[in-house]
Amino acid sequence: MRIDPLMTRSPATGALRPVTEDLLAEVYLAPRRPELNLGDHLGSGAPWSDSFTAAPDETAQAVEASLLALANATPSLDPADVVLDSLPAGRARSHVTALRDLWRNLGTLPGPLNTWRHVLQSRAADALEPLPLIGQECTFATPVEAALEQALRTHHGHADGPSPHAQSTEGSALRYLQDHFGKGSDPVAPDASVACYGLRDPHEEAGFAAARAQSMLDEGRVDHPGEIGLLVPDSAAYPMALRTAFDRVGLPISGLPAQGARRDGPGEVLSLLLVTLAGPAPRTALASLYISHGMPWPPKTGRKMAREVIDRGWSRTASNLTGTARDLLDALRPCHTPEQLFGRLGAIARATPEAGLHPGIASLKAASGDTLDWPLLHRLAAPGSVAAEGNDRFAEGVSLFTEAALPWRPVRQLIVLGMAGRHWPRLPGSGPFFTEGEIAMMRDAGLMLHGRQQKLARGLELFRRQLGVATEGLTLLVPALDLKGDRLTPSTGLALIAHILGAEEPADLVVDLRSEPHEDWPVAASRATPVPNGGAPELPEDGLIRIQRRVSTPDRPGVDLLSLRATEDGPLPHSPSRLETMLVSPLGWLLDELGAKDLTWAPETLDVMTLGTLMHQVLEDTFAEGTPVPEATELDAAIPGHLDAAIRRHAAWLTDAAWATERRSLLREARDICTAWADFLRKTGAGVLHNEIALKGEHGGLLLHGKADCLLKLPDGRILVVDHKRSSAGGRRDRMTRGWDLQVALYRAMLERPTEETALTRLVADGAQIVTAYHMLRDGTVLSDSQGGDVPRVETAGEDASVNAMDHLAQVLAEVGAGTIRLNHADDAGTFDKDRGIKAYALDTPLVAAFSLPETATEEDAQ
Template sequence: MRIDPLLTRSPVTGAVRHVTDDLLAEVYLAPLFPEFTLEDHLGLNAPWSDSFAAAPQETARAVEAGLVSLATASPNLDPSDLAPERLASGRARVHLAALRDLWRDLDALPTPLATWRQVLRSTAEMALEPLPLTGPACAFTAPAEAAVAARLAAHHGWEETAHLAPAGAEGTALRHLQENLGRRSGKVAVDSSVACHGLRDPREEAEFAAALARSLLDRGSVAQAGEIGLLVPDVSAYGQALADAFDRVGIPLSGLPVEAVRRDTTGELLSLLLVLLGGPVPRTALASLYVLPGMPWPPDIGRRMARELMDHGWSRTAAEQTGIARDFLDALRPCESPAQLFARLGVAARAVPQARLHPRIARLKAVIVETLDWPLLHRLAKPQPNAAKGYDRFVEGVSLFTENALPWRPVRQLMVLGMAGRHWPRLPGSNPFFTEGEIAEIRATGLLLSGRQQKLARGLELFRRQLGVASDGLTLLVPALDLRGDRLTPSTGLALVAHMLGAENPDALATELRKAPPQDWPVAYTRIDPVPQGGAPELPAGGMVHIQRGLATVDKPGVDLTALRKTPEGAPLPHSPSRLETLLTSPLGWLLDELGAKERAWAPETLDVMTLGTLMHQVLEDIFVEGALVPDGDSLTAKVPGVLDAAISRHAAWLAEAVWATERRSLLQEAMQVCTAWAGFLRDTKSEILHNEIALSGEHGGLLLHGKADCLLRLPDGRILVVDHKRSSAAGRRDRMSKGWDLQVALYRAMLERPTKDTALTRLVAEGAQVVTAYHMLRDGTVLSDAQGGDIPRVEATGENASANAMDHLAHVLAEVGAGAIRLNRAGDAEMSKERGIRAYALDNPLVAAFSLPDTPQEEDV
């Protein structure tokens, strides 16, 4: 492709303008061509048929790229220019013939090639206005471009001019680079005309460039900002960073887009709607819809709805919406027919009129008639970000030049950013159809298809010409990392520059700014005071943090931390056994949970421990119904699959998708084993199921408690067995109970013996019924209890004091947190919890780890 653009000089005014594709289309009355698409032509017998069947969209893009590269290499933009019969039999001949046949079948080309072909087929009399050409010849013009230029020259004439000479002073290193980059040349020593600095990443590059521009102006090295130029990669990371950095130093930046890249919020909304209407509804997709701009609820309400959904799986705020918002949310249900789909999309379009969904919906209607082709719908609705528009260029600002074009004015000082990775020159990609050897064979037939060698040569020449606009100095900036933190290697251009300036390698040429003394930096700097202790928190020596209201005094009582969470009426909320187990492991982790200070990352649904446990609990509840007979083996075989499907539909609808088929089979096998084992236990103990999912509430030591027992059984001797299903094996729980560190069984008993609500179960206890609490371990079918359940068949008793140590420690910690004191963890607490049989999940919190003390205990801070 050309480096110097085609220019035309008006014969009337002498004004020069670019010969753009739009201008050619207007002057030669190029017809409006329909949108170019290949999908309907690629599924037949062709070398890419299998690829198209597996990935139609990706294959279509590759075929279009291959077709465009061949058309650009053909001098007449005609498929007859392709001559596969001149090649030896083999892969290259097959692919070239297939692309030629496809071109003939299409009889169409994508813009701008279709416009070029119109010019080649036109006469001079068909042009609506004269377009006399001016400018230099270009050695990198593709054959099709050359043919168009020749036809325009034949129609209107061409005044050929010379390339601009490099602007650097004779004898300087800068001039040597401007004349010889990419060519054979000797080496010269580095002088003041060239500098190279190593920075951390694109953000730091932008900050340095702005500071250097400020320094050049303050020192008088340049008279005005317009004499400074920035050559920047076509990467979004640089645009906003440079705009912010130059704004902070008070220097205008000329060449930024008039309109920056904008989100296609209409496409985002339509894509999310199709995901939700296709079902099952992914949690992250619905949350993303809640926070999209322009929804029929205020932005803060949308954020609250999304947060509730991600935290709890549903949103109370969303359920409370009324009016048009309620209609919109009610329409987000899976569809089974085109009529349903477009009716619900219509509701969405009316609810969010500013999104202008109707034209996009009409496009979908045009391709969907009788059945819902979801892949096609998603492909048509895919968001297409609006590209940056125009350039805000003015005389007074620092000139911003882009990677793939010649600079638009000369400068005295040029800074080149991003001299690492695939830039300067941008490394060419591989041809989607032909290897480099095959491209050489095709070129030998006369079709000048560009390979990596030709593209790299063009990139180097473009870079050399870009460097040629600087007259006084060149500064190269080399980032070590990209914005993701991935390490970058020096660019090809930097390696060539280093070689031409006598450096052994690019690292020897670049001065690492952070390794140089600040007084040697070429820019002014501000030294930031170091963070004390390297950022580590200052912790009390004894490990106790005292929390008090207002100004702390020695005799002032601390805040009762057990009463932080309150009901809307102001009453303290009760605590669950799981929260108090966290308190045993880490008071700080417990406090963070009480305050809601926890990580709130968005993540898609996954088959984690919580989901697996929920599904198994639901299956047991629906199979073993209160008051019903225990099902036998045949009954279980018939019922469990349907019950599991219902549980999946209720709690994890996404698990019904085809990609989770293997996991569903594994879940069904597990559910059958769990139900068979539990049925055997119920028959052996002759237990009667009184209730499933029974709520418990009570108090212990003045602390309100609440919980939920999974199953309530009555034994033949009248005892009540309160069961908690645990989706794990017995080993860990057995170890914890035998060592006296199981808290839950004791708290369940406390809620039954000292209830705060009167229920049928608490009345049984009050009347003298003996209660045994137990765990049903689903992975191996073991039922564990303390000593009170030792004589029950198939129940394994773990000892008299299953909770003794846990309750003693709980009383001690509750006294501390009730007085506003938090004992910090120590580094060895994880191992200590393991010895007690407790899995210390609270210690996984990075904040807890950050505020942990060393193992060696010190005297407590009182």
């Protein structure tokens, strides 16, 4: 591919114009061809057929790129020019043959090549106006580019062009670099004409470039901003960062895109709608849809709806909307026919006129058939970024040049950003069709495809030409990190420049400003005051945070940490799980009460909570209250239906075909659990009284609420309150043996001191003996304290499974009630596991970890 674009000078006006496809089509009256959809022609029988079946879009792109490369290697754009007689049989020949046959079948080519072929087949008299070319031939032109240039010169002749750009001072390091970059040469001593600085990342590069440009103006090294040039990588990050940095110092940039790169808003919304309407709707898709632009509700309402659906899987706020918003939400139901899909999409588009969905829906409808091809629809609706458009160029601004093009005017001082990673030159990759060895073999056979060697040589020459735009000075900026924080290595161009300037390694050339005092920087700079302790909080030595409690007044009640979630009806009760959090980390409990928790969006996943919920529901449906224990054949027949119902109710996303393996595993697990539970019920003679029993009570003046999974009546009249736990018995047994199980005691407290009368509390009041137990689903073990010791198949774990937990809870409640929060130590997780048998999940919160004291000192540490 040529470096210098073809340029023509008008004989009448002297105006310079690039020779574009549109200009050639107008001058030679080239016929317009319909846009080519290559995917419609990639059928069976070609070497890429299997790839096209698996990945049609990617394969079509690879075939199109290879077809264009093959066409560019032919001087007359005729498939007959592809002669394979000297190419040995093998993979390369079969692929070239298939590409040539595809070209013949198409009868046309993508891009400007059809116009070029028309020009090559035309006479000079066919042109409507003269197009005399200026400049010299390009050694990197493809065969067809060279043929097109030769045809135009034959038709229109030559014209005088502008004088070459001025070069830098003879004898300077910059001039030597401009003359010898990419060529073999002896090193030269560096001088002030070339400077190289290391920065942290592209944002810091942009700030330094702006300060460097301002200092050049202040020092008189340039007379106006137009004499400074910025050469930047082709990345959306650099123009945005440069705009901000140069606006800060008050310097205009000439060459920024007139319209910057932006997101494809309609494509994003349409893609989300397809995912939602295919059903079941993922919660992340619904949440993203709620906060999308153009929705018929205020942004604040959308954010609240998104937060609710991420937390709970549904939104109470959304259920209360009316009007147009209600119409949109009602349309978000799974579709099974094209008529349903496009009817609902149309209703949604009418409800969201600002979203601009009508063009995308029309395109989908045109490509749709009699049935819903969801993969095709998803591919067609997939959003992509909208590329930057236009160039805002004016004489007075700092010149912005981009990586893939020659600079559009000379400058006195050039600043090159991004001299790390794959830039300068951009390293060519390997194509999916041909190996480098095959390309070399085809070049020997006369088929002049460009491989990595030719592409790299062109990249080096382009960079040399770009460096040649500077007449007085060159500043190279080398980022250490990209915007993701990943470390970058010096670019190939920097390594070559370092060699030319006599440095053994690129690092020897770079002045790392991060290690230099600010007073030695070449620009004015300021450094933010370091955050004390590296940002770590200053924690009290005694590990206690004392929260000042406001004195209550009639119009301003005091602060009670135990009643932070109070409503108009009074404080909300605490669940055993919340109090277990308090037992492990009072700070973690306080943050949870305040709602200060991780709000990261995440898709549905088969985590411990979901697995537990599904197995609980299967047990509830399989062992219904008041029914006899099912026999083995009944279990086998009933469990699949019960599991499917549980999945549809609690995790509808699991119905997708991608989760088939997990569903089979869940079915095996559900059968094992239900078989073991049926065996327990038969051995004990217990009957199911109730499932999912709400419990409400109080302990030490603190309101409690919870839910027992199952209520069994034993033959001797005792009531067994069961909590199903989807885990093995080891950890729970250890906790109960050590006396640190809190839930057993809290269940008993709610039964003995209820705040709401139920059938269960009446049984307790009438003298029924209550036994609380855990059913461990992973191994079928049923654990209880000493009260369940004589129940068959029930394992006792200690005389009092909660004695230590209740004592410690009383101490923590007293401290928290007085406004004191005791901080954790960094090694508490290990201590809780070792000494108490508690998995301290509450300590996994980043805020709790950040406010943890150092590890506790041991006697060995003291010695």
